[in-house]
Amino acid sequence: MMTDEKYSLLLMRDDCRVRRLRVSPLALRLLTISLVLLPLLAGFGGWAGFSFWQANRTLVNQNQSLDRQLKEARVELERLSNLESLLHSSDPEELRALLGSAALASPPTPSPAVPGDANGAGDGVVAAP
Helix, strand or coil: CCCCCCEEEEECCCCCCCEEEEECHHHHHHHHHHHHHHHHHHHHHHHHHHHHHHHHHHHHHHHHHHHHHHHHHHHHHHHHHHHHHHHHCCCHHHHHHHHCHHHHCCCCCCCCCCCCCCCCCCCCCCCCC
8 A cells, every 4th residue: 555644634613513624745835935935025025016116216317307397308409490590581670579679770989088087098999877
């Protein structure tokens, strides 16, 4: 006859019949190992989930920041392209309306300094008004 190595497990309750289970040593070892490894795997899964969630939040924040910068750059590009098209147009009335009449007027020419000027030596430097 073959030797059948199994553990007998007796389950007894008050006022009930006794139940007997036969468990192989391999099944008992696998049950014990799984009871030890399952919490370890759950802890590792929780840690990995939390760290990946933090990395995801960081990437989402960076993405939102880059999205904002992209929208601002598009608005600025549109403004500059509109300004460029106005500058390339040959209509001076549009340019005056855009820049104002003072911007298109010729800049004031500096007058030469006189010897009794505030800045002294009369070297041609104009004193600021």
